[in-house]
Amino acid sequence: MRQALAVARKDLLIEWRSRLLLVRVAPFALLVLVLFAVALDSEPLILRAAAGLVWLAMLFASLLVVQRSYAVETDDAAIDVLLTGAGEPGRVFLGKLLAAFVQLLVLAALLVVGAVVLYGAAVSGSRVVLLVTTMVTASLGLSGIGTLYGAAVANMTGKDSLLPLLAMPAAAPLLIAASRATEAAFGSQTIDTTAGWTWVALLAVFAVVFVSAGAAAFGTLVEADS
Amino acid sequence: MTTTVAETDAAAGTGTAATRVIGVAALVVVAFVAVSALLLTPADAVQGDSVRIMYVHVPTAWVAYLAFVVTAVTSGISVARRHRTLGFDRVAGASAEVGVLFMAMTLVTGSLWGRLTWGTFWQWDPRLTTTLFLFVTYVGYLAVRNIDTDPQRRARRSAVLALLAVLEIPLVHFSVVLWRSLHQEASVLNLDGDVRLDDLMLFTLFAGVVGFTLVYAWLVMHRQRLAALGDAQGTVGLDAAIAARRAEASSVPTGVAARTKGA
Numbered sequence: 452m453r454q455a456l457a458v459a460r461k462d463l464l465i466e467w468r469s470r471l472l473l474v475r476v477a478p479f480a481l482l483v484l485v486l487f488a489v490a491l492d493s494e495p496l497i498l499r500a501a502a503g504l505v506w507l508a509m510l511f512a513s514l515l516v517v518q519r520s521y522a523v524e525t526d527d528a529a530i531d532v533l534l535t536g537a538g539e540p541g542r543v544f545l546g547k548l549l550a551a552f553v554q555l556l557v558l559a560a561l562l563v564v565g566a567v568v569l570y571g572a573a574v575s576g577s578r579v580v581l582l583v584t585t586m587v588t589a590s591l592g593l594s595g596i597g598t599l600y601g602a603a604v605a606n607m608t609g610k611d612s613l614l615p616l617l618a619m620p621a622a623a624p625l626l627i628a629a630s631r632a633t634e635a636a637f638g639s640q641t642i643d644t645t646a647g648w649t650w651v652a653l654l655a656v657f658a659v660v661f662v663s664a665g666a667a668a669f670g671t672l673v674e675a676d677s
Numbered sequence: 678m679t680t681t682v683a684e685t686d687a688a689a690g691t692g693t694a695a696t697r698v699i700g701v702a703a704l705v706v707v708a709f710v711a712v713s714a715l716l717l718t719p720a721d722a723v724q725g726d727s728v729r730i731m732y733v734h735v736p737t738a739w740v741a742y743l744a745f746v747v748t749a750v751t752s753g754i755s756v757a758r759r760h761r762t763l764g765f766d767r768v769a770g771a772s773a774e775v776g777v778l779f780m781a782m783t784l785v786t787g788s789l790w791g792r793l794t795w796g797t798f799w800q801w802d803p804r805l806t807t808t809l810f811l812f813v814t815y816v817g818y819l820a821v822r823n824i825d826t827d828p829q830r831r832a833r834r835s836a837v838l839a840l841l842a843v844l845e846i847p848l849v850h851f852s853v854v855l856w857r858s859l860h861q862e863a864s865v866l867n868l869d870g871d872v873r874l875d876d877l878m879l880f881t882l883f884a885g886v887v888g889f890t891l892v893y894a895w896l897v898m899h900r901q902r903l904a905a906l907g908d909a910q911g912t913v914g915l916d917a918a919i920a921a922r923r924a925e926a927s928s929v930p931t932g933v934a935a936r937t938k939g940a
Binding site: 617668674 | 810813814816817818820821824825826833834837838840841844845848849851852853855856
């Protein structure tokens with residue numbers, strides 16, 4: 452666990468010093484929100500779609516976060532040193548996952564604010580709890596998928612186009628569940644908060660599955676050629 | 678150049694007595710299905726001639742799911758055996774390739790039937806949506822397999838991806854079912870294949886399943902042998918390249934001398 456925290460700390464420190472999340476990923480994600488609004492060109496429609504658009508933007512942005520997370524490892528084969536130091540590959544996975552999770556949570560908060568400001572979505576009262584829980588569980592699941600599939604394609608030629616192809620279908624249940632739960636939190640007419648919590652439960656299952664599958668499979672995926 | 682093992686194998690082709698028997702049987706059964714489906718079986722009272730799509734649609738769907746089960750099982754075995762031999766990995770890859778092909782046919786025939794019966798090519802029904810996501814997942818799996826790398830490494834990576842795909846199926850299916858059931862929109866006309874099947878129709882459908890399964894077996898057997906030859910050729914190519922470099926090395930002094938002179 453100590454090693455995992457050290458890896459997470461390292462990743463976040465690199466992130467903090469380069470500030471790539473704030474200067475590139477976050478503006479990109481917000482730009483996606485703006486472009487959706489322009490493309491849909493109808494205020495009631497945008498308000499109805501707000502939750503789905505937030506999570507779609509999150510999905511795109513998470514790919515950038517993951518690519519960045521592995522770019523620093525595959526350059527100069529730094530990951531081999533990291534794996535040797537950590538002893539157990541699962542620890543490196545958990546560390547990278549934790550760093551990605553923190554970044555995605557920041558992004559989710561920014562995007563929700565974006566949806567409130569740009570789309571006119573509103574949250575109040577007990578719905579705030581639902582929204583925050585959704586953001587936490589969905590970001591955890593998303594960083595699980597990203598860190599896992601990012602490891603699968605790291606070191607491959609053409610990894611930039613492979614990652615979306617592999618990760619997006621896997622993230623489909625998450626996209627559905629997170630969008631519906633957020634819709635409930637934004638006060639939709641078709642989904643009440645009870646249904647919203649059902650979706651959060653699915654998100655939690657999803658996060659558990661991918662975090663444990665990733666910790667188990669990571670060693671096989673990043674193992675150096677022998 | 679001397680004849681290598683891989684070359685003699687290649688000259689023999691990828692067919693064996695077993696594949697020839699399966700191939701002929703597949704041809705006969707599929708020919709019967711084609712005749713029976715198009716000419717002998719009656720049109721449906723409600724759906725008319727469009728019901729004939731069923732004789733292709735149902736068997737392709739069956740084969741696609743069978744193929745993905747085979748991929749999952751062989752990948753699991755390959756992992757359990759720590760990829761000591763690559764046979765199971767090649768069968769997994771071959772099966773996934775054929776599965777993607779058949780699933781594409783399932784989706785195409787399904788949407789053609791949907792257009793005739795429901796009036797739309799696509800409906801966001803749980804089964805259709807799950808199938809679509811499954812299709813894209815295996816397209817990704819094949820994309821990773823096709824990357825040129827050491828076969829051992831490929832086996833390790835693709836086995837993990839195949840097992841992850843299995844893990845995803847229930848999650849995708851459950852979320853999609855929940856998604857559709859929580860939406861209170863009336864779904865478009867639910868004529869979900871409520872066809873009255875008479876004996877000949879049922880038999881033709883059954884023959885279709887058998888015939889397409891034979892086609893699947895034939896394709897996978899050939900494809901995995903082709904993959905084995907491809908891997909062997911990689912090794913032969915590498916050996917040849919090493920031999921060539923060695924030969925070059927012995928003539929380097931003169932080569933270097935010539936170049937220095939030229940400069």
